[in-house]
Amino acid sequence: MNSDTVSAPANGPPSGPQPQHRPAAPAPVSALLASPINILIVDDEPKNLTVLETVLDDPGYRLVRAESADQALLALVVEEFALLILDIRMPGMTGFELAQMIKERKKTARVPIIFLTAYYNEDQHVLEGYDSGAVDYLHKPVNPAILRSKVSVFAELHRKSRECGLANRALLAEVIERRRAEAQLRELVEELEAFSYTIAHDLRAPLRAMLGFSSVLIADHTAQLDDSAREYLRRIAASAGRMDLLIVDVLNYTKVARGELELRSVDVERLLHDVIATYPALDHAGAGISVEGPLPRVLANEAALTQVFSNLLENAVKFVAPGVRPRVRVWGAEAGGRVRLWFEDNGIGIPKDAQARLFNMFVRMNRAERYEGTGIGLAIVRKAVERMGGTVGLESEEGKGSRFWVELEK
């Protein structure tokens, strides 16, 4: 074999031997598809093989000659073939015996065979014994047009299955790649969520101490403190309290965003009354909350829906102009298997241009001094409702109150 000497390029790395054999790059798909297909022709008469070569002379075919069953078997080990053209009457192993061996080998079992026979009638019953559809026969002397036509059918079949196989392999590789990417992403998201959960959780401990000690100072040592000292302590406690609220909201958001939300039919009216009775923030300034029943049941996760209701109601009573008594009206409407729950308030309203981003994280419409809040409440509402297969929205005008709605399946 004639091989070129490999010399390292002049500007190549000076040390270490250059690898002589690089792993062969996989042939491009187009080249593989364009390459001629292999056909094994087996006959003990060389001149018959030459006839076959003449008849099947085509750039799309590559013919490999075998003058005995042994040669044919050897060729089959070395290369892959799209088709075998096999003389039945051969000294030593007959074409049938050879075919039997080929069909028994897993690697070659599916290679189609065209038998050439001079004694058609006698061999017919044997041919019928092959149940594989990929076996055909022709009798000698061979009609060139028929042979070419049969070979071209098998060749086409082979090309198609080769294309199919390649496409399949490419697709499979892509699926595997995607699955791996998805798994990686999922793992990353989980890590990130667990991380933020831990951080949020660990942040609360020192904060509780800050809140606790400043409150205890005010409560237990009030006599030793002057007015400004008490005021500073109150501010420390308030700031720590606000940060605690923020962290709790982040935790709530994570919980809604990542937890398993099992959906059940929930009695909306009872849940609303529970929330109104148990959430201290809803007691704000003698707020009047009226639930206009009966309300239809919805398909929801009760814990998540509780969070949604309390956040919406707390907002509704919180964002009122100074001195205004909050009034909130809740009612429901049913349409097309879905239930829309409305929460109407007499608050300060939301300007049109701000409504689109209202449900985003950390969006606050007002200065912190006027209305306390974390900017997470409505993000939790939307996330929770979406995870329960619902939608949220609002109708509002600045200075004229807001109507928030939540739509869920019945």
Place this chain on the structure above:
Amino acid sequence: MSAAPILLVEDDENDVFFFERALKRAGCTHPVHVARDGEEAIAYFTKAGAAADRASRLPLPCLTLLDLDLPRMAGLEVLEWIREHMADLTVPVIVLTASTSKRAMREAYRLGAKSCLLKPSHPDELVKLVQALKGYWSTEEPGGLPNNFRER
């Protein structure tokens, strides 16, 4: 015999302070024994319940306040140990945690916790909470043995 103590299993010094203050404010006169981790808690229980010599036994706590997030041995393991080793004694345990993990709470209940409560952020709320638990620490008969010395 001294009054049955309250066993506080808590690794956070600040929380220990707030609990002790809350108990005092709530009018609780029982001594408070603090275990800084799960192993210390079990060491106490071993001396209280399992000591061979009756006279040298420490009094069983009338109430155990257990944090779940502890170094060395987690709160849930402590609960498991109590259930395994103190089954025939009344050892009321209230779990107090800063975490809101439902799974941990369910597990705590399964392992015999009387109640699982969130640690309040504000010291005044902690006082209220401790007052709500009064049933556990104020049932002592004057001069007599704490009621939880009765065997089940």
